[in-house]
Amino acid sequence: MVRIALLQMTSSDLPEENLAAARExxxxxxxxxAQFVLTPEVTNCLSTSRTQQxxxxxxxxxxxxxxxxxxxxxxHGVWLSIGSLGVKTTDADGRFANRQFLISPxxxxxxxxxxxxxxxxxxxxxxxxxxxxxxxxxxxxVLADAGFAKIGMTICYDVRFPALHRRLAQAGAEIITAPxxxxxxxxxxxxxxxxxxxAIETGCFVLAAAQTxxxxxxxxxxxxxxxxxxxxxxxxxxxxxxxxxxxITCVDLDLEAVKKARKRVPSLTHDREFDGP
Numbered sequence: 001m002v003r004i005a006l007l008q009m010t011s012s013d014l015p016e017e018n019l020a021a022a023r024e025x026x027x028x029x030x031x032x033x034a035q036f037v038l039t040p041e042v043t044n045c046l047s048t049s050r051t052q053q054x055x056x057x058x059x060x061x062x063x064x065x066x067x068x069x070x071x072x073x074x075x076h077g078v079w080l081s082i083g084s085l086g087v088k089t090t091d092a093d094g095r096f097a098n099r100q101f102l103i104s105p106x107x108x109x110x111x112x113x114x115x116x117x118x119x120x121x122x123x124x125x126x127x128x129x130x131x132x133x134x135x136x137x138x139x140x141x142v143l144a145d146a147g148f149a150k151i152g153m154t155i156c157y158d159v160r161f162p163a164l165h166r167r168l169a170q171a172g173a174e175i176i177t178a179p180x181x182x183x184x185x186x187x188x189x190x191x192x193x194x195x196x197x198x199a200i201e202t203g204c205f206v207l208a209a210a211q212t213x214x215x216x217x218x219x220x221x222x223x224x225x226x227x228x229x230x231x232x233x234x235x236x237x238x239x240x241x242x243x244x245x246x247x248i249t250c251v252d253l254d255l256e257a258v259k260k261a262r263k264r265v266p267s268l269t270h271d272r273e274f275d276g277p
Contacts, residue, residue: 151173166268180225
């Protein structure tokens with residue numbers, strides 16, 4: 001049995017504020033017995049302004065949020081999934097990476113994953129996103145070993161791509177992370193269904209720490225996110241739903257449930273080649 005904690009945050013576009021909020025929540029989660037703590041997508045800076053992002057983001061090697069969260073994991077002796085940080089890259093076009101980190105209880109980076117699928121959509125005429133304008137997509141799926149479980153790493157819009165999740169599960173994932181900053185419109189329509197589907201298809205626990213509410217902004221338009229951080233069991237049951245308030249949601253996971261679900265419906269071993277279309 002492992003106790004996990006989903007941190008539901010309302011990150012602003014000021015990393016120092018968000019780091020302080022995350023550290024305080026990690027301390028409370030550890031005090032509640034959590035061994036694995038998960039933060040949402042873009043924990044360090046949720047912004048619609050490329051100018052603001054350029055002003056406050058850093059390369060990974062000197063990112064103060066990353067360093068501060070590594071210190072928090074070390075201080076409290078917990079495994080930490082930093083859902084993602086916006087980080088500067090050396091790309092010629094100046095785009096950032098949307099990067100998730102798995103941090104060990106000694107504060108070391110055990111794995112990193114760059115979001116593969118970019119949220120380039122027109123949800124409504126008034127709500128349009130072009131994530132690929134500011135962030136360059138990753139190219140590599142990542143499976144990490146945290147000792148207590150093997151963890152497949154995904155971020156937000158990745159949830160709509162079952163092939164990525166199937167690849168992770170067939171490689172040995174028992175838990176899949178799905179940190180998010182989901183739109184209110186798509187969240188209300190699809191969030192619960194998508195996460196449950198990915199859990200059922202893979203026989204994995206799916207852990208989704210989410211951003212929520214209206215996000216304070218220094219530049220650019222304010223964003224609103226859906227919340228509802230979820231923990232979903234391998235059989236598809238929703239173990240916890242954090243609603244729309246900021247806070248900490250703790251859940252005890254029995255990893256034996258992964259084996260049981262896959263024994264009942266061993267679909268991960270039933271792939272067949274086929275022709276067409």
